[in-house]
Each structure stands twice: as C-alpha cells, then as structure tokens.
Amino acid sequence: MxxxxxxxxxxxxxxxxxxxxxxxxxxxxxxxxxxxxxxxxxxxxxxxxxxxxxxxxxxxxxxxxxxxxxxxxxxxxxxxxxxxxxxxxxxxxxxxxxxxxxxxxxxxxxxxxxxxxxxxxxxxxxxxxIDPIFGKVFDNRHQIADLLSLKESDLLAYPIQEVSCGVPYIIIPVKTIKNIENIIFRTDIWEQLKPLFNENSVYVFTPHGTLPNGDLHGRMFAPELGVNEDPATGSANGPLGCYLFKHNIKKGPLISEQGFEMGRPSILHIHIENEGDKITAVKIGGxxxxxxxxxxxx
Known part of the structure; x- marks a missing residue:
C-alpha cells in the first residue's frame, strides 16, 4: 500500500x-x-x-x-x-x-x-x-583586508565595527567600487577570524554607488549561516545606516546597492531617523x- x-x-x-x-x-x-x-x-x-x-x-x-x-x-x-x-x-x-x-x-x-x-x-x-547596538571595534586591519583578498590601503580610515539591529554584522568600509568587485572571500582566513568575530557575518561597503541615484554599494558574506554570499540583506543595511550616521559618513535617506557582483542586482532603501545624536528609528524598505x-x- x-x-x-x-x-x-x-x-x-x-x-x-x-x-x-x-x-x-x-x-x-x-x-x-x-x-x-x-x-x-x-x-x-x-x-x-x-x-x-x-x-x-x-x-x-x-x-x-x-x-x-x-x-x-x-x-x-x-x-x-x-x-x-x-x-x-x-x-x-x-x-x-x-x-x-x-x-x-x-x-x-x-x-x-x-x-x-x-x-x-x-x-x-x-x-x-530594533534600535542599534554598537559593539566591538577591530584593529587587526591587515588580517581583515587579507580576508577579502584586498590590501590594507584599500580600507577606509573609519572603524571596522560590529553593529546590530537584531542580527550583528561586522561592518567593513572600503574605498572604491573596484575594491568591492575585487573581493575574494578567503575561507582559510575566516577560520582564523571567526572566533574573534563571534562567527558573525561580514558586510563590506563603499560610500559610492554604480547607479545614478546610488549612495552605497556592498557585499555580504555569511559562511556560518550556510550562505557564502547574500544578494540583498535588509538586516545588514539597517546596521549599516546606523554605522554611517554614528561616524558621520552619510546621512539622510540612502539607496544601497547589493548583489550586483552575483548577477542579482538589489536595491535597498535606508532611512535613519534621529533626534540630535540619538537614533530614534531604523527603517529598511524595498x-x-x-x-x-x-x-x-x-
């Protein structure tokens, strides 16, 4: 039967x-x-x-x-x-x-x-x-550049920092779109870094876009979640917007590009509301x- x-x-x-x-x-x-x-x-x-x-x-x-x-x-x-x-x-x-x-x-x-x-x-x-939590700042910039197959000089001078709006991410700023395109995520270096990062995912961005209205361009890597690379990550772009606000890099409604290097172009809308230096709302749209x-x- x-x-x-x-x-x-x-x-x-x-x-x-x-x-x-x-x-x-x-x-x-x-x-x-x-x-x-x-x-x-x-x-x-x-x-x-x-x-x-x-x-x-x-x-x-x-x-x-x-x-x-x-x-x-x-x-x-x-x-x-x-x-x-x-x-x-x-x-x-x-x-x-x-x-x-x-x-x-x-x-x-x-x-x-x-x-x-x-x-x-x-x-x-x-x-x-949810409201952001700003975590640890990482000083091992040379090793983190190695993780991405980049040079330390490709990194922007802003902090490499853990930020969470519910899910923590390691936010890594780089200088150019070309730097983003050239990333090759090295799993051998990841094995060394993941205890330091508490196995949290990595979001790499540059404060430039490829589209006429683009403000940011990024890539996200989450090996511990079984996701080698993610084409669009709302839970990372909220922390990214908070990071940009905190470090006075970019403010106002922002257009974030992701997934372009994977052939799955994605557009995320970031809006951080504030009262003075205090973030009062984190909004991600799409x-x-x-x-x-x-x-x-x-």
Missing part, C-alpha cells in the same frame, strides 16, 4: 527588486500549521535559499507569526524575509490606495512593516528594525515580485 504524502505549497519571491531574477530569493510556506516544526530546518536546507519563511495564520492580536530559516539555522529576524512576506500578505488584502500596516511576530519580537499601495499595486514595503510557486511533499 502506498504511503499518502501531504502536500504543502510554497511561493517563490525575488525581494529588493521589481525585476524577475534579481534581488534575493525567498520561499514562503503560507500555512506552516500543516508542516511538522521538526521539518522546518530540513526543508530550508533542501530548498537551499538564503532564507525560507514558515508563515502562520493571523493570531488573536492581528499579528502574523513567522519563522525564518537559512539552510543551517533559524534566525531571530531578517530583512528580506520580512519585506517579502509583507509584500506577499499585502497581495491578499483588497486593493486600496494608501498604507497598510502589518505586524510580524518573529523570534526577536514584534516587527512593524508598512506597505505602500497605489492604484497599480504594492509599491514599497518598509520594516522597522520592493518584491512573486515569481513562482511550488509544492513540497511531506
């Missing part, structure tokens, strides 16, 4: 882009109640995307519980899964002109996302990240597009 397999539908999105085959891929299982929780990690590993979301129905508070997995671990929060899931949910509401507010219940807590809707549909989703649907057999 054949075993009867359950089927679970997932949706595939490209996030931080409005073009198919750009941005960061995301799988969303829209009804996680039908999937045993012990399978979440295995499913994420099988799909092998940067992140996979398991979404639950709206709870009594009107919030949407969701869990986020990389191929190797669960995350407390993440940018492109939050933006992509909000975009996906907004498609299910009657089309209305204006702004829709969604509350996403994540491992880290409640995350607010505001979705702008025009007559042509969803135009932008913006998540509010677009998304639904590109496909699949069925997983359980």
């Amino acid at each position: 054949k075993n009867i397999m359950k089927e679970s539908v997932y949706h595939l999105l490209d996030v931080f882009t409005n073009q198919r085959f750009g941005g960061n891929q995301l799988a969303i299982f829209e009804d996680a109640t039908e999937i045993p929780t012990e399978l979440f990690q295995n499913i994420a590993r099988e799909l092998n995307l940067s992140e996979t979301v398991f979404l639950y129905p709206k709870n009594d508070q009107g919030h949407y519980p969701m869990r986020i997995f990389t191929p190797v671990k669960e995350l407390p929060t993440a940018g492109h899964p939050t933006i992509g899931t909000a975009y996906f949910l907004a498609q299910k509401y009657p089309q209305q002109i204006g702004q829709l507010e969604l509350i996403m219940s994540q491992k880290i807590g409640e995350i607010t996302v505001k979705v702008d809707i025009s007559s042509s549909g969803v135009t932008m989703a913006t998540m509010y990240q 677009q998304a597009i639904i590109v496909g649907r699949g069925t997983f057999f359980l």
Whole structure:
C-alpha cells in the first residue's frame, strides 16, 4: 500500500527588486500549521535559499507569526524575509490606495512593516528594525583586508565595527567600487577570524554607488549561516545606516546597492531617523515580485 504524502505549497519571491531574477530569493510556506516544526530546518536546507519563511495564520492580536530559516539555522529576524512576506500578505488584502500596516511576530519580537499601495499595486514595503547596538571595534586591519583578498590601503580610515539591529554584522568600509568587485572571500582566513568575530557575518561597503541615484554599494558574506554570499540583506543595511550616521559618513535617506557582483542586482532603501545624536528609528524598505510557486511533499 502506498504511503499518502501531504502536500504543502510554497511561493517563490525575488525581494529588493521589481525585476524577475534579481534581488534575493525567498520561499514562503503560507500555512506552516500543516508542516511538522521538526521539518522546518530540513526543508530550508533542501530548498537551499538564503532564507525560507514558515508563515502562520493571523493570531488573536492581528499579528502574523513567522519563522525564518537559512539552510543551517533559524534566525531571530531578517530583512528580506520580512519585506517579502509583507509584500506577499499585502497581495491578499483588497486593493486600496494608501498604507497598510502589518505586524510580524518573529523570534526577536514584534516587527512593524508598512506597505505602500497605489492604484497599480504594492509599491514599497518598509520594516522597522530594533534600535542599534554598537559593539566591538577591530584593529587587526591587515588580517581583515587579507580576508577579502584586498590590501590594507584599500580600507577606509573609519572603524571596522560590529553593529546590530537584531542580527550583528561586522561592518567593513572600503574605498572604491573596484575594491568591492575585487573581493575574494578567503575561507582559510575566516577560520582564523571567526572566533574573534563571534562567527558573525561580514558586510563590506563603499560610500559610492554604480547607479545614478546610488549612495552605497556592498557585499555580504555569511559562511556560518550556510550562505557564502547574500544578494540583498535588509538586516545588514539597517546596521549599516546606523554605522554611517554614528561616524558621520552619510546621512539622510540612502539607496544601497547589493548583489550586483552575483548577477542579482538589489536595491535597498535606508532611512535613519534621529533626534540630535540619538537614533530614534531604523527603517529598511524595498520592493518584491512573486515569481513562482511550488509544492513540497511531506
């Protein structure tokens, strides 16, 4: 007698882009109640995307519980899964002109996302990240340059620093777009550095863009999350915006480019609000597009 397999539908999105085959891929299982929780990690590993979301129905508070997995671990929060899931949910509401507010219940807590809707549909989703924590500054600049296959002279004079808005990143500033393009991430050096970095992911940026309206250009490496390189990282661009504000490098609404070297160009909108020297809000926005649907057999 054949075993009867359950089927679970997932949706595939490209996030931080409005073009198919750009941005960061995301799988969303829209009804996680039908999937045993012990399978979440295995499913994420099988799909092998940067992140996979398991979404639950709206709870009594009107919030949407969701869990986020990389191929190797669960995350407390993440940018492109939050933006992509909000975009996906907004498609299910009657089309209305204006702004829709969604509350996403994540491992880290409640995350607010505001979705702008025009007559042509969803135009932008913006998540509010938690207040920044500025961590350790790293002085071993020569070794960190080696990690990226760059010279120490390619690094900007600003600090190399750990910053977190829920997920910690090591922020590394370099001088030029060419420096970014020339990065080859050395896993041998990473093995030496990861205890010092507490296994946190690395975000390298330059304060220049390739597009006419681009302000920043970056790359993100997360070997401990099973992600060699990520094409668009909302949870890193929030800390990046806070870093830029703290060190007086760039302020105001910023356009951040990522994923270009991977052939998946992504655009992230950074907006840091402040009262004097105090950061009062960290907002990351972007677009998304639904590109496909699949069925997983359980």
